[in-house]
Amino acid sequence: MIASFKKFAVSAAVTTALGLTFAVLPTAASAQTKIKLTLNWKYEGPQAWFFLAQDKGYFKAEGLDVEIDQGEGSAAGVPKVAAGTYTAAFGDMNALIDFAAKRPADAPVGVYTLYNSAPFTVVVKANSPIKTPKDFEGKTLGGPANDGALKLFPTLAGSAGFDLSKVKISNMAPNLREQMLIRDQVDGVFGYINTVYFAAKASGMDPEKDLRFIRYADYGLDLYSNTIMFSRKFTKENPEAVKGFLRALNKAIKEVVANPDEGLAAVLKREPLLKPELEKEKLLATIKRDMSHPEVAKIGLGAVDEARLKKSIDLVVKANQLTTTPSTGDVFDSSFLPARADRPSKL
Incomplete structure (x- = not known):
């Protein structure tokens, strides 16, 4: 009887200790x-x-x-x-x-x-007269308001040496970017190289033939x-x-x-x-x-x-x-x- 009681007491103590352990440990979710x-x-x-x-x-x-x-x-x-x-x-x-x-x-x-x-670029049509950033002056460029290349455009102006005040900026929905360029509603668009390249490709264009990419990295912006x-x-x-x-x-x-x-x-x-x-x-x-x-x-x-x-x-x-x-x-x-x-x- 005494042995049985001791066994019960030990078992109870172990159970209590384990219970306390589980109580302290957080659940997987928490x-x-x-x-x-x-x-x-x-x-x-x-x-x-x-x-x-x-x-x-x-x-x-x-x-x-x-x-x-x-x-x-x-x-x-x-x-x-x-x-x-x-x-x-x-x-x-x-x-x-x-x-x-x-x-x-x-x-x-x-x-x-x-x-x-640096993936930043301004994309123009292959037959565009825009060859260098200096040619942006007097032109209209467009892009989504939160586009990284658009945000960095003043930095490109400082590095490439063109007058930012002579460039008109037009904001557009991202899904309209390539269409507006092809329809000549803007002279160029801002974007990441791969983003514009593959969006143009998905829309049926051949970006290798139809587009040119003016890359920020080519004008001192190794960002x-x-x-x-x-x-x-x-x-x-x-x-x-x-x-x-x-x-x-x-x-x-x-x-x-x-x-x-x-x-x-x-x-x-x-x-x-x-x-x-x-x-x-x-x-x-x-x-x-x-x-x-x-x-x-x-x-x-x-x-x-x-x-x-x-x-x-x-x-x-x-x-x-x-x-x-x-x-x-x-x-x-x-x-x-x-x-x-x-x-x-x-x-």
């Missing part, structure tokens, strides 16, 4: 840190890594509950994160620089740069572009969550590069009406043109060269006549990056 991310644009092939990381549970494995929304342009995510509408954005570094100069306390902070080669940026408040309060997000995303990027079809399948789950062949071509072109700057071999994908970023900041500040010059640390924090050995050196 352990998930919520991150709300806005993308640069509507769902498309070059966003494959975000969806693959979500579908394969990489975010969840890091204790994250990630919600991914479509975007409205690469510059649009910056104020949305600053306002607290989103935790993070995939948006343009140069829009971030501009915002950080004006409202440093509210500005998001970049943590992982994907587009390390960074789309970057993962987080709320500054969130990075301070949840540094491990930011690191976990980047580990998950970095893993998915490597897998999409190795197997683009797997990444594309994740995109098509969200937007089944997309044309698979076109989206795959767009994804591969983005990897080749936008993410393969020579510096990747030295510093790895995701990182930035501080001297190059400083030059970009100075260009944006001068062109937009900003009164404050952010430091590189104000716009990019490398402390959240995955280990150098884990990040791609070649794409």
Whole structure:
């Protein structure tokens, strides 16, 4: 009887201890840190890594509950994160620089740069008399209000040496950009090279024959572009969550590069009406043109060269006549990056 009682007491004690343990440990659902991310644009092939990381549970494995929304342009995510509408954005570094100069306390902070080669361009018809940026004077150029290339147009003016006041700017819905150019309603349109190229191709044009691309990078603007940026408040309060997000995303990027079809399948789950062949071509072109700057071999994908970023900041500040010059640390924090050995050196 005494032995039986002791056995019962020990069993009860173990049960109680286990119960206390389970009470202290959070459930899987409560352990998930919520991150709300806005993308640069509507769902498309070059966003494959975000969806693959979500579908394969990489975010969840890091204790994250990630919600991914479509975007409205690469510059649009910056104020949305600053306002607290989103935790993070995939948006343009140069829009971030501009915002950080004006409202440093509210500005998001970049943590992982994907587009390390400047994709900005003004696109004209192949037979257009516009050959160089100087020829923009007296012409009408158009683009969506939140387009990254449009936002950077004053910077191009400063670098290429044309009179910005002599160029008329017309805003339009993104889906009208290529049509308005072809119908001569504008003389040129702003955009990212791949975005306009493949939108034109999808509409039946041959961009190689029908269009010419005046690239910002050819006129001294060796700028960074789309970057993962987080709320500054969130990075301070949840540094491990930011690191976990980047580990998950970095893993998915490597897998999409190795197997683009797997990444594309994740995109098509969200937007089944997309044309698979076109989206795959767009994804591969983005990897080749936008993410393969020579510096990747030295510093790895995701990182930035501080001297190059400083030059970009100075260009944006001068062109937009900003009164404050952010430091590189104000716009990019490398402390959240995955280990150098884990990040791609070649794409």
